[in-house]
Amino acid sequence: MSPSQHSESGGRRLDRRRFLTTAAIGGATIVGASALGGLDADAAFAEPMPSLDTAIPAAFAEGRIVAINRNVLDVAGSHGERYLIQLTNATSVWKLRTTTAEAIEVGDGLYARGAAMPDGTIAADAVWVNIVNVYVTIRGIAKDRLHLQHGSAEVVGHIVPDTTTASYLGGALTADLSKTRIGQEAQVLGAWRPADGNIDIARVSLGH
Amino acid sequence: MACGSTSLWAGEATWFCCGNAWGSCGSAGTGACGTCQSSKHMAAWPNLSAACYDITRPDLCGEGMPRRTCGAVMNVKHQCSGATVCVTLADCGPRTKSFCGEATCCNGACRTNRVIDLTPSAFSAIGSLSSGKLPVYIYE
């Protein structure tokens, strides 16, 4: 993509955001405990919702991307399956953070959720690229990384400024990682790096 | 066996990968039952066997969870949205004891303690993988 095309699409994106912001703040329904009155919260959860389009079966794909052709990801499943995954402008893309299809590369691993199309492809609602969620023990702490033990393997968890967050015993996610301790057990959700097998940390949930 | 609607348990659901796939699940293998695959609706249960229970120890968080073995099926329902997925037990987990007291809530109603681990396929059917955990009701 040329720089001028890039700025043009960036401009369109900003215009779109401006339009959506006006709608989101101006014409919105306010939903909150006060707006709907005091609810018995435990009883408030809904009955299972039927799929919006019961004719379209839900689909899931898992594997490594072997090719990218325009908006279609060619994915080799880990157990010999092959998937063609269509991305649209309604497809959410996660790769360490919420991003766009341009961030996806050949060699990345992915999970995709969407709808099975009659032609055998999957129209993706959401794709999560390189996402991993591992149970680890913190073995070392440095300025820009955590040394993690995952099973018998040693993994480096990179701390990414403005992205990595921590949650202490279920508390709200915070950018403050200063309460991490060596020897602590933790769940690390992040983006796996295919090149070296290490992880860029999106969030670290700390236990006791 | 079909997924039923008898209440079994409630708590937090997390997700894990398995089945010799990409990323960190290469080392995980096919789980304690030898059948686990990320792309199937499967789950890990903390009391899959006595050896498993010794690792997860949900009782240390006050969760005296019953034994359910490989192949047992459960309905897992997102407490907030009601979205439901039917899963088959295929591994031991999560490590409940390491996160005692951790809570996930829906509008102030909270579920505490990690009681089930879902495969990406199952978890993404009822929530977003990037959220990491969900409050759930479990039926069998």
Next chain:
Amino acid sequence: MIPLVSHLAPLVCAVLLAVTGAGKLFGRQTDRLAANTVLVRVLNDGRRATLALRGVGAIELALAAALFAVPDTVVPGAATALLGVGFTGYLAYARTTAPESSCGCTARAEGPIGAKAFSRAGLVVAGGVLAATADRPWWSEISHRPAAAAAVLALAAVLVTALMADPARVLMPLRRARLRLFGHPLEPATGERVPVAATVELLEHSLAWQAAMPVVRSALLDHWDDEGWRVLHYAGAYTDERGTHPADVLFALDLTLTVDSAPSPAVRVSVIDDMTGEVVPSAVLAPTRTPLPLAT
């Protein structure tokens, strides 16, 4: 040098076997460790595997006592070498038949059997052979040549530690001490803005999410901040009498709030028809509130 090493070998072997033997015999985790070894399959029962592992621990302790007390006789050393050969055979069998199993050798949680486990068994064989050739008790060797003995024992200690200990575990106290001395390398974040992930978490725990989830199809598509609001954009679809239509689902939340400060936040929700660009007023309805049986 060789006689010095062989005279001290009984002491080194005794300490090594005492540590591993006591761990197996008295360890509270022995049953869990036994469950991960190939013994379970060989003996067809977890309890018998635990008993077998504890039995080996008792033998190791008895050998340690003999090596310690009568180091200048052949039998304890020869028995130790024999035990080492037995260990090697067991490891080879386990590695061939159940590569993922643990060895249960050191009474601690370990990964699958690797080169280290074989080196440890080899060390027991070598130590046993050397100990069997000792013709002088270790205490008289230490008093006779204290400096050389100390050097050999120190070397042996390093070798045994390297083979027994998990390097990460050895490094951990050092790393902890460094943190205590030089402070935590990660600065506490003060007055930082609320991370986007925390706002998403707040939304996903809210009544608004509960109400809108049937309309939402994607995960988070985009987000931005505008005049104190954080707008979270999802793709969705709503259904009316004319069918199902693609839509943008927008949530606006106070960008300073988190689940800790606002357990039940007020959220602005809008559903905008993708084709017409118009707000769909009835797309987000209050959820039906039929109580379901709660798990106990």
